[in-house]
Amino acid sequence: MELETIIGLEVHVQLKTKSKMFCRCDNRDDQEPNSAVCHICSGQPGALPLPNAQAIDWAIMASLALGCKVNQESKFDRKSYFYPDLPKGYQISQYDKPFGFEGSITVSIDGTKKTFRIHRLHLEEDAGKLLHNGSFSLVDLNRAGTPLMEIVSEPDFRTPQEAKAYMQELRLIMRYLGVSDADMEKGHLRCDANISLRPIGTDELYPKTEIKNINSFRAVERALTYEVERQTALWEDGQPPKIQATRGWDENSQTTVEQRTKEEAADYRYFPEPDLPPIIFSDAHVMELQGMIPELPSARRERFAEMYDLKNDQSQVLVEDIQSAKYFESVVSEFKAILDELLGIEKGNLCWKNGKGKYTRLIANWLINRISTEHSKARPKPHAESLAWLLYYLDTSTINASGAAIVYEKLVEIYEKNPDSKPEIANLISELGLEQVSNSDELEKMITSVIGTNEKVVSDVRAGKTAALQFLVGQVMKASKGKANPGVVQEMLKKALEA
Numbered sequence: 001m002e003l004e005t006i007i008g009l010e011v012h013v014q015l016k017t018k019s020k021m022f023c024r025c026d027n028r029d030d031q032e033p034n035s036a037v038c039h040i041c042s043g044q045p046g047a048l049p050l051p052n053a054q055a056i057d058w059a060i061m062a063s064l065a066l067g068c069k070v071n072q073e074s075k076f077d078r079k080s081y082f083y084p085d086l087p088k089g090y091q092i093s094q095y096d097k098p099f100g101f102e103g104s105i106t107v108s109i110d111g112t113k114k115t116f117r118i119h120r121l122h123l124e125e126d127a128g129k130l131l132h133n134g135s136f137s138l139v140d141l142n143r144a145g146t147p148l149m150e151i152v153s154e155p156d157f158r159t160p161q162e163a164k165a166y167m168q169e170l171r172l173i174m175r176y177l178g179v180s181d182a183d184m185e186k187g188h189l190r191c192d193a194n195i196s197l198r199p200i201g202t203d204e205l206y207p208k209t210e211i212k213n214i215n216s217f218r219a220v221e222r223a224l225t226y227e228v229e230r231q232t233a234l235w236e237d238g239q240p241p242k243i244q245a246t247r248g249w250d251e252n253s254q255t256t257v258e259q260r261t262k263e264e265a266a267d268y269r270y271f272p273e274p275d276l277p278p279i280i281f282s283d284a285h286v287m288e289l290q291g292m293i294p295e296l297p298s299a300r301r302e303r304f305a306e307m308y309d310l311k312n313d314q315s316q317v318l319v320e321d322i323q324s325a326k327y328f329e330s331v332v333s334e335f336k337a338i339l340d341e342l343l344g345i346e347k348g349n350l351c352w353k354n355g356k357g358k359y360t361r362l363i364a365n366w367l368i369n370r371i372s373t374e375h376s377k378a379r380p381k382p383h384a385e386s387l388a389w390l391l392y393y394l395d396t397s398t399i400n401a402s403g404a405a406i407v408y409e410k411l412v413e414i415y416e417k418n419p420d421s422k423p424e425i426a427n428l429i430s431e432l433g434l435e436q437v438s439n440s441d442e443l444e445k446m447i448t449s450v451i452g453t454n455e456k457v458v459s460d461v462r463a464g465k466t467a468a469l470q471f472l473v474g475q476v477m478k479a480s481k482g483k484a485n486p487g488v489v490q491e492m493l494k495k496a497l498e499a
């Protein structure tokens with residue numbers, strides 16, 4: 001029997017509002033335990049909640065960004081459950097009128113675009129944290145009452161990789177919107193995954209298993225892959241899961257472990273929150289929030305690919321990081337300004353038009369391979385103008401790639417000492433003695449000398465072993481201390497050996 005995997009995700013996004021969802025306590029995760037707690041978020045009798053307008057606006061913005069319809073008449077509900085991390089004995093959440101519903105996210109997976117539907121988006125308050133310590137547990141209520149956005153997908157994922165790609169795109173969208181840092185390791189982004197299998201060709205949904213405690217993108221993929229294998233074995237034994245179950249991902253053993261069976265929605269005894277009036281949005285307010293949505297990652301990727309002639313993987317990598325994307329655009333615009341300055345607007349425009357793809361890909365490449373690497377991420381980036389000049393000299397062969405790398409290191413060093421400095425790149429290149437030797441008598445002399453001292457290789461090249469030519473190019477580069485232009489050297493060597 002061939003089986004198909006059905007996965008749905010419930011993602012919680014912790015919003016980075018200044019204060020909590022229903023009180024004015026500080027909403028930060030770096031505070032002393034139980035220091036950001038008041039009568040409202042600790043559930044004292046008679047305390048009245050007051051909703052955080054910023055959190056509600058952000059939930060609407062996120063709904064719109066995810067292509068959801070918006071419930072312009074919405075409300076909060078009480079979801080009852082007893083647990084030590086929830087002092088009120090209930091959580092304020094949303095039951096039948098979530099802020100957003102019926103949206104979708106389109107993600108490119110191995111070059112193929114797939115759309116995953118979003119069932120709903122609602123807002124709720126978080127619970128506190130329990131710290132288990134041997135025979136006792138401690139409660140920290142700092143997190144109790146912080147705003148949490150829950151985004152529930154339709155069961156549209158067929159592989160763990162799809163689920164992971166969706167989560168990563170969701171994280172990026174939240175960062176672009178500026179509503180959350182969406183850092184999984186810090187718990188700003190959490191996910192519960194529902195998974196079941198079914199024979200291929202059937203539409204029926206079988207009892208699902210909910211996996212909790214997934215704390216990283218790697219864990220999303222691993223936990224789901226583990227569960228696919230576990231459930232496949234059950235099906236093959238003729239014992240597919242008969243009831244809904246909850247399992248927790250155990251990072252140490254890399255397995256899922258059975259927890260309690262899932263309560264049905266009725267167990268939560270949802271009812272409208274009597275302390276909060278219905279929330280009603282005017283068309284104008286929704287329009288205003290729509291207008292505040294910045295360019296989102298998918299649109300930016302497409303724009304980068306089109307406007308700057310980038311390869312798809314280049315725009316993918318640049319858009320992944322908001323700062324890199326912004327820096328890229330600044331360097332591009334500075335590069336264009338250099339052409340205008342040196343050639344005049346008319347010729348500059350023409351040069352840009354003819355070479356645009358070449359220039360932008362050079363800039364993108366440099367950013368991706370040198371600046372976005374783990375090593376460089378923590379270091380300051382030079383002014384866009386300085387980098388643009390450096391890449392201009394690289395493009396015009398004033399320096400070669402290894403020389404440019406040295407200048408760049410020097411530039412970063414200078415910025416580390418003084419972030420306001422803007423050194424002349426041309427001066428820096430000559431101070432470091434890195435001008436490329438391109439077509440001089442000097443180069444001619446080096447080539448003659450290399451040919452004279454490598455007779456065996458020279459005869460190999462003449463006998464048709466073209467690979468041997470690279471050895472000679474290397475020797476000339478070495479003699480020039482890396483300053484020769486390898487392309488020019490190769491051409492000159494070829495000519496010299498043909499003679």
Ligand SMILES: [Zn+2]
Pocket residue numbers: 020023024025036037038039040041042145
């Ligand atoms: Zn409070």
